[in-house]
Amino acid sequence: MNTEAGALLEIQDLEVVFHLEEGPLKAVDGAMLTVKTERVLGLVGESGCGKSVTAKSILRLVPQPPGEIVAGKAIFQGQDLLKIPRDRLRKEYRGKQISMIFQDPMTSLNPVFSVGDQLAEVFTTHRGMGKKEALEASAEILERVGIPSAHRRIRDYPHQFSGGMRQRVMIAMALACAPKFLIADEPTTALDVTIQAQILELMKELQREMRSAILLITHNLGVVAEMAHEVAVMYAGQIVESCPVEEFFDNPRHPYSIGLLRSFPGMVPKGERILSIPGSIPDMLNPPPGCRFHPRCQEAMPRCRRESPPDRMAGDNHHVRCWLHV
Amino acid sequence: MSRKSKTTEEMDRQSMIRLTWRRLKRRKTAMGGLVVFILLFAVALLADVIAPYGPNEMIPGEQLRAPSWRHPMGTDILGRDVLSRVIYGSRISIYVGFVSMLMAVLIGVPMGLVAGYYGKIIDQVIMRAVDIMLAFPIFLLAILIMVVLGASSTNVCVALAIVYIPRFARIVRGSVLSIRENEYMEAVEALGIRKWRVFFLHILPNCLAPVMVVASLSIGVAILAEASLSFLGMGTQPPTPSWGSDLRDAIGLMEINPWLAIFPGSAILVTVLSINLLGDGLRDAIDPRLK
């Protein structure tokens, strides 16, 4: 029944290059993603595979220079966000219809402005409120995300909040305009385990309440199982598999996905060994030819070394990029 | 085992120097600075050969001439050839620049090493002295030392060395402390390698990078300071050719012959610029993140 939901955001053939002194680095190479209305898409993959860059590309936050979005589309409700004028993107989408939460709440709040000031900016920018009204609204939303004595605390500075509290502030900031779409880039990675659970619970609650869709980036497959409706797996700048969450855990197709599942402690049945994927992610400056995963893949065939596998359907709503599934 | 770690570390160091040099070579402005500075060095060495006249040779009847083929930079009020004086003046600048830097390094680096390595009272004493020296505006301290020592180019070297000693001491102490905190140092000490070996093979080389950057830039500061002191009449004394004191003499004559000021001034500018370009490039090459 869930599969009927329409696409809210479609990323097509996204390519992002960083022009570095050592040469061009293709951080994202033809990524495809679909986020459905009011649904949570979990994006997983090892460190450095291009998850954050993909996410930032949606709001065109990739630093330029050295970065450059060289190709692709990010179609949000029929609008290609990569094509519209920057000013329109800023006024209509950033922080209003699409919000973002960052990995490290310690660094994503500006240390020299009060929390209230930073929250109020969202209201003054997108709601045309005056300073005072905006501060009032800020206190209310802080209250909503569970910060006690919010009216007093809006005068405080980020360093006076704990990590979990700061992430609540970030969530408040992101949800201030009830966005249709929330990008959460590893929102709990930097937090203690107990705080992680609270923050996830809060996000889940607010997601239901505001009916926003979420692109949830994480390393943690447990979080995916808990939160996501769909899963996309990224490897070396490409989406190698994407499917509904049950399908991912029950019937993963791509050797990399299988490896990820085997190497995740919480996912391995008792008594079985945890097997980490041998080798490490490729040097993105000189990626291997053919399938990017072939140097680490136990199923690799001669063809995998020469030709890059195409994106194919391996069932309902199940995309795989592997020569085993063509 | 210690032999092995020593050789790999040495290799690392050599490859770091090579890497730094490779990065430096890529920076055109730094290489430009290096080339210009080498040229200036050559000019200072070969002044006797290159200069058309002696620095104090007064040519009768040719006072205050504008630049011409005979005198490419004109002549001063005593009929001396400005080009020749500018050429000879490079000697003082380069002499002061290098000698003061070397003195400061030779005293400041051991001071910092001792303070950082032994800590406790020695560190306290050295660092309090350093703090007090650093509390003076740099040029004022140089002036004060010159008052005590009396005006001469050699005393300028001493004064500037004293001014820079605390700066080197502080940098070196800082890096010694950060190296000591390294776990790898604990490992080295746990292996029972003798103290002086630790000192010379591990700590000293690791302080080298920041010292090199500050040393290169301090040559420029010293050259500027020598010129400034001489401009105030407190450095190199006439008739010894020095760009600063020649400029001092030129100020009053600027309405009549501005070239007298422009040539020695430009000589200072070019020299210091070349050093700053080199020093900047060196800093970027040693630590690209500092860009």
Place this chain on the structure above:
Amino acid sequence: MSRFVLKRAAFLIPTFLGITLVVFMAMQMIPGDPILALLQDNYTEELAQQLRVKLGLDRPVPVQYVMWLKRLVTGDWGTSILSKRPVLEEILHRLPVTLELLVLALTAALVIAVPVGVISAIRPNTFLDYSAMTLTILGISLPEFFLGALLLLVFSLNLQWLPATSFVPISENLWQNLRHMLLPALTLGLPRAALIARLVRNSMLEVTRQDYIDAARAKGLSEFLVINKHALKNALIPTVTVVGLQIGYLIGGAIIVESLFALPGIGSFGIDAILQRDYPMVQAFAIVASSGFLLSNVLVDLVYTVLDPRIRLE
């Protein structure tokens, strides 16, 4: 006031004592008999002995230092050998000129440096950035006296827009005073502007890489606010530290600039005193200039706390 400022202020007194000790020792080490310099032509053995006792010069050196320090703190700074007037009076008389020069130079430096640094940083590696950075490296390589000479040559001697080496006190005619101060202030300020601009650029580049800048953009803030509010305030924090150090260079430069432009400040006066061996003036000059640097650093710390709540609320 925050702990930070108090902590810094606690260093003030020992550092000041250290400065006085260095100056005292320097004066001790000057070759020649100070009594001879004080009495000059009136020198008789008897007068000399009297003066020695009066100044405590017959006592052990540490005692001399304490006595000297006491006189210093109580404002008894002795008499200028040259002008025969009290040293303190002479200094106070000339201090306003130097302070005005320093304030104008620092203002000019900041007004030029901050925009140049910011613009270079938001357009890194463009023609604009390269031009600005070329100019700034020229600026930091330029000695003040040569820059001053060039400015004099162009604006006073050739174009005749501004007066050359003369002075009108601020109390007499503000406009004329500023006309006389413009070239000296620029001479002093431009090399500092060059250095500060490079620093602002570098710290802006560093700051704009931070997550909170991405977060500010993601909120939909205008680029103007992102740069001039969120990035700049953070970038100014390291800048302020360096500006504090630059005040030391400004004070040194003021000595040169005052001499070049014949401004009647304590810098040019100090140099005259040195060249003419007026040692009571020299020591007063050294102490005033270095204490001024010390005090300016306290001001810098205050600015620091205004900018950075992490320090203010420590």
